[in-house]
Amino acid sequence: MADEATFTQLKDKVVEVRHYIHQHPELSDQEFETTKYITNYLTKLGYRIITPEKLNTGVIAEIGQGKPVVGLRSDIDALPIKEATGLPYASVNDGVMHACGHDFHITSLLGAAEVLAQEKDSLKGTIRLVFQPAEETHVGAQEVDAAGGADGIDAIIGFHNKPDLGVGEIGLLPGGLMAAVDQFKVTFKGIGTHAAMPQFGKDPIIALSGTVNAIQTIVSRNENPQKTAVVSITHIEGGSTWNVLPEEAWFEGTVRTFDGEARKTAKKRFYEIVNGQAASYGVDVEIEWIEGPDVVDNDPQLTKWVVDETSKHLTVVKPEPSNAGEDFAYFSQKIPSVFAFVGSHGNSDWHHSDLRLDDEGLIPGVKWYYYNAKRLLAELGKE
Ligand SMILES: [Zn+2]
Ligand SMILES: [Zn+2]
Structure with a gap:
């Protein structure tokens, strides 16, 4: 010994x-x-x-x-x-x-x-x-x-x-x-146009902005307040200059949870909100969801x-x-x-x-x- x-x-x-x-x-x-x-x-x-x-x-x-x-x-x-x-x-x-x-x-x-x-x-x-x-x-x-x-x-x-x-x-x-880790990337695809003539395009930046805010309701309105969950958007890109509405815009980020139910809820609501937002702004959207380690x-x-x-x-x-x-x-x-x-x-x-x-x-x-x-x-x- x-x-x-x-x-x-x-x-x-x-x-x-x-x-x-x-x-x-x-x-x-x-x-x-x-x-x-x-x-x-x-x-x-x-x-x-x-x-x-x-x-x-x-x-x-x-x-x-x-x-x-x-x-x-x-x-x-x-x-x-x-x-x-x-x-x-x-x-x-x-x-x-x-x-x-x-x-x-x-x-x-x-x-x-x-x-x-x-x-x-x-x-x-x-x-x-x-x-x-x-x-x-x-x-x-x-x-x-x-x-x-x-x-x-x-x-x-x-x-x-x-x-x-x-x-x-x-x-x-x-x-x-330690938390379960999920990673996501969301790409909005619209129609690019002159910044002064938005009626000829479908603006992915507006769709993205609305979605970034809407996603924050997952933790505040859908998760059990007794359980821990975090949704963070950490990286946004879209457009290249001041007078053109781009064709594409995207963001990425991560979800952290401590419980299987919370993890499932976050993913389900994430898809519903992102798809709903894209539909409401009339743009296409692609979601990549990468499951990381569990709790x-x-x-x-x-x-x-x-x-x-x-x-x-x-x-x-x-x-x-x-x-x-x-x-x-x-x-x-x-x-x-x-x-x-x-x-x-x-x-x-x-x-x-x-x-x-x-x-x-x-x-x-x-x-x-x-x-x-x-x-x-x-x-x-x-x-
Ligand atoms: Zn490390
Ligand atoms: Zn380490």
Whole structure:
């Protein structure tokens, strides 16, 4: 069993590992060097590398034997952002940055892997490490699943670092922690004409303007006020000059919900309103609807165990659910799971070019994986 000395000894190494990974970020589904690095690291520790061949990037590895199988997940990709932190270990890959802190996740899981490897002969079950690619593009968890990398896992846990939580603070709650994400693009097609002679055209800009406002009634008039829903239009384009009514205008945006009913209602009303508005202005319309990850939904029983275990070693806080999406949801919809927020004491929020995280938060991340992995092996082993 690991004690405080185990973690103290590990500290310098995990900081070094994180700085190396931070310096070498790779974009979604192109994490080839990161994959090699993790594979080598785990091979040296005695893990069985079982990454399916179908997976181009990402690493799946196991230690221990038999049932239950507890999955520990980290994402490994970075973002197309030019780093502006000025850190001595800033990205050497120009225009690519670990601006979501997935380097923090990889390092915490490698640290836990190290401690678990010291106990490999006494583990009561199997630990499966899932280092998944492409979280930012929301396809990596599905890629792992489609390749069979999640087969046979009885329970899976993962976390996202949270810059506004302090070192050692762990945000946990049962149920929805991160939102379901939908994305839309709506294109109005009218008839272009001279700005001074609107009677000869069909104006897509008026149709678009009316629709942008009408859509805001979905949350205020159609959704249950007790449930959370957000509809945001984030990008509008139409026309090219001052004296021509264009043929086309479009907008795009996103819907975030925490509940299947709310998600369905939003989509249904969105289509009704957009089609109705287009008809009323006499223009054609095309709707593209892209379903992103579902809600990250924490299993109530597993969450009880994880909260209990975490509170023995770290500080459990009740987080505000995040309207951001997380493709851990693909695991969470299939396998009983718990997702947490681990305090990374950062200077700004995710996806900022100057995001700097606190290395002091790494050992709490290691502990979170390690202690909960052991606890879930013990709890699930009783069944
Ligand atoms: Zn991100
Ligand atoms: Zn992230």
